[in-house]
Structures are given as C-alpha cells and as structure tokens.
Amino acid sequence: MAEAIGAVEWLAVAAATLASYVLGALWFTPLFGRAWDASLGHDRAAHSGFGPLYYVAPLVGSALTTTATALVLALAGVTGVGEAAVVGLVLGVGFGTAVTFVGAVNPRIPRPGLFTAVTGGYQAASAVLAAVVLAAWG
Secondary structure, three states: OHHHHHHOOHHHHHHHHHHHHHHHHHHHHHHOHHHHHHHHOOOHHHOOOOOHHHHHHHHHHHHHHHHHHHHHHHHHOOOOHHHHHHHHHHHHHHHHHHHHHHHHOOOOOOOHHHHHHHHHHHHHHHHHHHHHHHHHHO
16 A cells, blocks of 8 residues: 555646546536536525635545545556546446435435436546546656
8 A cells, every 4th residue: 555655646636636626616517506506406596605615625525536546546557548537437436426326315405316416427527537637647
C-alpha cells in the first residue's frame, strides 16, 4: 500500500478533483438541476441561496473519491486511459450509484428513482472523468 501511495501523482489528484467538482457544478445546475430539484421536491427559486457547506462538501467529497480512485488505479497498475475509464465506471456505479440508491430510498426523498438517476449518474460520470484525468496525467 505504501508503494501505491508513493505512486500517486498528487498534482493529478488535484486536477481530477477540480474536474470532478466543476462537472458537479454543471451537472446539478444547468444540465440536471431541475430534475435533481424535482427528485427532492425542492423549489430552488423559493430559496435565496445556500450556505458555504453546500459548496465545500462536494469539493471535499470530490477530493476523497479522487484520492481513492488514484489509489485503486495505482494498486491495479492501471496506466492507460481506456482501462482507467473502465475502472472509474466500475467504482462510480459500484460504489457511488449504489450508495446513492440506498440513501435515496427513504421517506424524505419523494422521487428516489429520479434522485438515483441524477445523483448516481453524476457519481459514475465523475469517477470516469477523475480516472481518465489521473491516467492521462501520468
């Protein structure tokens, strides 16, 4: 494990984290923001804004998942972009989308299927993007 940590290119992790974060900003606002709001029964227009945690938490989450993806890629010896994309998809769907689905099926989420599709879709796309950036960097 120590070798994998040493093999991680931390500047690439920072770049992939930023790419994932920017994708999230696009995903949950102009691309799928209305669908995400509908899945939560949320009216964005009725709220004047969000606190800092709304913006910081996704950045921290992107950093954590990108770091984990970098470690998995290093442990598996993945260097090619195509192979990294497949690993990213497996991680994104296998963990991100699965955890999203489990969290969505509770009484507070009025449309769990839509929530899973939007949020889980982002988790999968973000993991692929991060893995590709990490592999392309090296």
